[in-house]
Amino acid sequence: MTTSFGAANTALLKDPKLQIPSFRGLMSSGSLASARHARSVSVSSPSPSVIRAVSTPAKPNTASETKRSKVEILKEQSNYIRYPLNEELLTDAPNINDAATQIIKFHGSYQQYSRDDRGPKNYSFMLRTKNPCGKVSNQLYLTMDDLADQFGIGTLRLTTRQTFQLHGVLKKDLKTVMSTIIKNMGSTLGACGDLNRNVLAPAAPLTRKDYLFAQQTADNIAALLTPQSGFYYDVWVDGEQVITAEPPEVVKARNDNSHGTNFPDSAEPIYGTQFLPRKFKIAVTVPTDNSVDILTNDIGVVVVSDGDGEPQGFNLYVGGGMGRTHRLETTFPRLGEPLGYVPKEDILYAIKAIVVTQRENGRRDDRKYSRMKYLISSWGIEKFRSVVEEYYGKKFEPFRVLPEWEFKSYLGWHEQGDGSLFCGLHVDSGRIGGKMKKTLREVIEKYHLNVRLTPNQNIILCDIRNAWKRPITTALAQAGLLQPRYVDPLNITAMACPALPLCPLAITEAERGIPDLLKRVRAVFEKVGLKYNESIVVRVTGCPNGCARPYMAELGLVGDGPNSYQIWLGGRPNQTAIARTFMNKVKVQDFEKVLEPLLYYWKRRRLSKESFGDFTTRMGFEKLQELVDKWEGPELAPSRYNLKLFADKETYEAMDKCAKLQNKNAHQLAMEVIRNFVASQQNGKGE
CATH class of the missing domain: 3.90.480.10 (Sulfite Reductase Hemoprotein;Domain 2)
Structure with missing residues (x-):
């Protein structure tokens, strides 16, 4: 990349609608003489008057400094994500200050407090690990299990990005917990913050060439985009470097600056002092396997193999993302769209070019619009592709044809x-x-x-x-x-975020509320005559940020007030369509008033094998709203079957005890056992 490209595209890189400034525009008239010199300066102490390592290549001076968010200033002054966290951890207070709260995210932690408690806030910290492909060694699993009991709330939580979350760690124990994770083959580095998050890949430990190649590629991308300045180890293990061997192709791609992607002589050659405008998410998979929700990521990477199953290259999607703000239509969930194809030896360079394009041009003045999806939505895919190609140094090849996606659970x-x-x-x-x-x-x-x-x-x-x-x-x-x-088919595909009591963004319940919600969905299924093995994808979040990806669900419930939700409809079972808002502020006690007519008419008016999500899209929301408004209850014929499941109290109590382990009642579990037994006999697989 040359200086002339940066100058020629000053106008190109601004959009009046979203006011997306070029990252180069952050260099004010009073800043360092050239960006190249700025990138080589190390930060020894915070200074709000100097902007370091924030632009490449150099750009002519501008008349006024571009507005930046508070977090951007904090990052700049943090000495590569150390200050003021390093000082705050030494105090006796149970919490850290606002600036350190932002900085600790890059280390993989969030400060929280229980919103169920009254009186003074009881602060604690949530830690999130970083596990590319979801790989967890035996040693690390046992370590996390121990830490949950010794320093957490006694539970582990598996996230929607293939990592652990450990809740309830006190500030005084943070260093002990972090260092223990590091010394047992784990890491929390970059699990939160404005940088690349955990890289997803199919979790199945299959020995197929394409799966192994996808998982290795995810590992390499994670290594490429791992921070290099050592801040993590300085804070948690007193600077002791945990050496991990990196493939030579990763080191070569990171160091390559033939197209102006890097900050030369910087502690962070890819990120600089400012890192990215916002979090960045990448997933890698193989054709048909959409266990990773590929279209919801900033970058989706798909292995393309030849007729013999030998990987040849990758299709790339860009611009997916879930987060939004209620009743602000300029924020929205978005699906990734095809960017192009690259040969397998170029994948790290292509990924780096996309990340740098976002680094240079993503918004840094308003974090609501800082994800790459807004940059692509504003520019359009053709303009985005042309800028990425400048950093990549090549033209992308045409996107290869892919088969239909399928959700794979590997249960x-x-x-x-x-x-x-x-x-x-x-x-x-x-x-x-x-x-x-x-x-x-x-x-x-x-x-x-x-x-x-x-x-x-x-x-x-x-x-x-x-x-x-x-x-x-x-x-x-x-x-x-x-x-x-x-397991109830509804539960198999359902997801919920943690929400209350610890998440500070939660408006209402998600994890704690979803067991009852799923029971109620199952009851409506039975009431309107849907079969047990039929299902819909239900996802619940406590706020509009979309951590459990509710906007891809057939039925998405998004916290919209105390005990109320937005209802989103129109996703697909294979996670390839975005849902849309159907109703706002539906109180949890009124759930059945909406769900009953929707499921009743899906059963009676659907096309052959038509999913619930596709049905709601085909019918249109105006018609569905009419059906809900006129609903007076299903016209159901009396059941032909009336089984008395329990003949004695002892059998019922034993079944009820077993059912409670699965958060069900005795009747539900008994019906499942009967259904499965009948099905196995019909299939000739009785045991």
Whole structure:
């Protein structure tokens, strides 16, 4: 990239609608003489009057300094994400100040307090790990399990980005917990903050070439975009560097500056002192496998193989993202769109070019509009592609044709392809606690298993010998970790964010509310005559930020006030369509008034194999609203079947005790057992 390109595109890189300034425009008339000199200056102390390492290449002086958000100033003054966190951690206070609260996010932590409590705030910290592909070693799993008991609230949480969240850590224990994670093959670096987040990839430990290649690519992208300035280790392990070998192609791509992507001689060659305008999300997968919600990411990377299954290159999607603000139509969820194809040897350079384009041109004045999706929405894909190609140094090849996407959960028992088995386990809302936590630890420790975390908040046990299958299955079932055929289909695809009580952004319940909501959805299914094995994708969040990706759901519930939700309709089971707002501020007690007519008419008016999401889109919201407004209840014929499931009190009590492990009632569990038994007999697979 040359200086002439930057000058020629000054007008190109501004948009009057969203007022997106070029990152180069952050250089004020009173700043350093040239950006190249600025990039080489190290920060020894915070100084609000000097902007360092924020622009490449140089740009002519501007008349006035471009407005920047408070967080941008904090990043600039932080000495590469150290100050004032390093000082705040030394105080006796149970919390850290506002500036340190922003800075600690880059280290993988959020300051929180319980909103259920009254009186003085009881501060604690949530830690989030960074696990590309969801890979978790046996050693790290056992460490996280221990830390949850010793320093947390006794539970682990699996996130929608294949990581752990550890809640309830006190400030005085932060350094102990962080250093323990680091010394046990883990990291929280970059799990939060304005930089690349955890890189997703299919969690299944299959030995197929394309899966292995996708997972290795995710590892390499994560390494490429890992901060280099050492701030993380300075703060948590007193500067002790944890050396991990990087593939030479990663080091080469990071250091390459042939197209003006880097800050020469900077501690952060890709990020500079300002890092990115906002968080950045990347997912890698193989054709058909949409376990990663590929279209919701800033960059979606898809392996393209030849007829022999040998990976040749990658299709790239750009511009996905979920976050929005209620009743502000200039904020919106967005699907990624095709950018082009690159040969496999170029993938790191292409990723870097996209990241740098966002670094240079994403908005830094208003964080509501700082995600890359707004830059692409403003510019259009053609203009975005042309700017990325300048940093890439090549033209993108045409996007390759892909087959239809499918949601893959990888639950149950499967062959890995190397003689071993893996077992995918459903975990409601990703929350591991109680007997489930104890049993999982016992199994993982006894058989020395590695694990994978999935983007659907589930866990996969890997490298299991055939002889271990039966005892492991028995042990897990006793803790309520059942095979998928015994789990309600609604629960299989449902997701919720943590929300209350700890998330400061939550407006209403999500994780704590979804068990009851799913029971009520199941009751409506039964009332309108839908079959048990039919299902819809339900996702619930406590606020509009969309952490559980509700805008891709067939039925998305987004917190919109105390005990009320927006209802979003129109997503698809394979997560390839964006939902739209159907109703606002629906009180939780009025849920059935909306859901009953929608499901009733889906059953009666749907086309062959038409999903609920596609049905709502085809019908149109005006017609659906009319059906809801006129609803007086289903006209159902009396049931032909009336089973008396329990003949004695002892059987009922035993079934009820088992059902409670799965957050169900005795009747629901008994019906599931009967249905599954009948199905197995019909399929000739009775046990």
